[in-house]
Amino acid sequence: MRKRKLIWAGLVAVILVAGLAAFLGIRQRAGGNGQGVAAFREARAFAVSGVLRQLPGPYGLLLGDSQIERLYLPVLCGRPVVNAGIAGTRIAGLRAVAGWLELPRPPETIVVTIGTNDLTRRQRSGHPDAAEHFRAEARALFAELVPRARMVVATAVPPFDAARPGVTRFYDAAAAPAYSAILSEECARAGCRFVDAFADLRDPASLGRSPDGVHLGLDVAARDAVASRLEAAACPERAAQGR
Template sequence: MRTRVKIGAGLVAAVVAAGGAALVLSHRAGGNGQGVAAFREARAFAVSGLLQQVDGPYALLLGDSQIERLYLPTLCGGPVVNAAIAGTRISGLRAVAGWIALPRPPETIVVTIGTNDLTQRQRSHPAQAAAHFRDEARALFAELAPRARHVVATAIPPFDAARSGVTRFYDAAAAPTYSAILAEECARAGCRFVDPYGDLRAPAAASRSPDGVHLGLDRAARDGVAARLEAAACPERAERPR
């Protein structure tokens, strides 16, 4: 019984980490979403200030807690500014991206999104949800493509669907379909699509996830993700002998 309680508590923590900030702010604002929007706008304002302090080429990370948790100080030889926000869905990401003031175009924008769009609540009407996700993805990449030299979209990171409770909260089986949508709409806008989390999809790697939802990251895993991102964002550099 004690083990079950711990597992259940871990899953709740995962859901809170993925979407908790938005949920709490929504309740504080009376459930009308104004608090969520205010938080995102404030975060975009802070990121805009950080960008003013960066000299030379840089990369910008956008998305949800999956990429927010990724420690990536450099990409393709330049500094990285992480503008990801836990709990973000694809529609919210469009708003955040629109609020960020870019002092000059980044060399690369990396987008990891989709985990929070796969909650069972968001997927209560699967066909409608998938169509909405596609519409938002198409609009997002069309808006981002002119703002950077390269836009790199990633596959949705793996779930550990065998973990107790994961499929209660997430439609993990729909993740490949949503990743395919991201790949198709990314290509439509001239973006580059990559699965930098491929090495983390093996059962042994998935079991290292802290909660069955977020990536089990250590330095080696981070380096593998970074290498795949660089192969997509700056292949000429990735192929250069070191």
């Protein structure tokens, strides 16, 4: 009996190790080539679509990169929110994700935060038309999203702490205002609302709370400030009455 238990324990260990190896292999492939990344995004969109089908009434939807993925915002304008943010996403990838999502009915609000990964040196250096490419993708994204929701809100690109070692080595932080302006212009063209939801996080003290100089330094107070600005854009009547 003892020998049989040892054999079964060994088999379970082998299965767990094999499963972990397969998982890590998938993670490495997803980070190492475009097909893997696209497959991961499609799988994420499939999972989010499943969550959306479980919501019984009006809802909000968050779209974007890790900046929005890290934001805990379970309710917006008094309605439940589903977070469909995906770390590492650029604006072209976000268009693909939006296309894969199966919306059971139009969201009350779609919030879009994008641009951080489009500002990497890899995307910017040696590509003089990078900003115009970003504009074309933004124009197409908003044109696709606006008919699918009652309200689309786009945010400015979140702040960088350019003084932090290494940030400007990997990101063209100086171009962030120009990319935010593009998002504002293309959002207005499509008929959505633009807001700098992160305006309260751009001062030196707030930038210093960022874990890496790129991602937002979020706590309860910072989250509430972001939510307040989003609600002012998405449901001004409710925001005026107090949350």
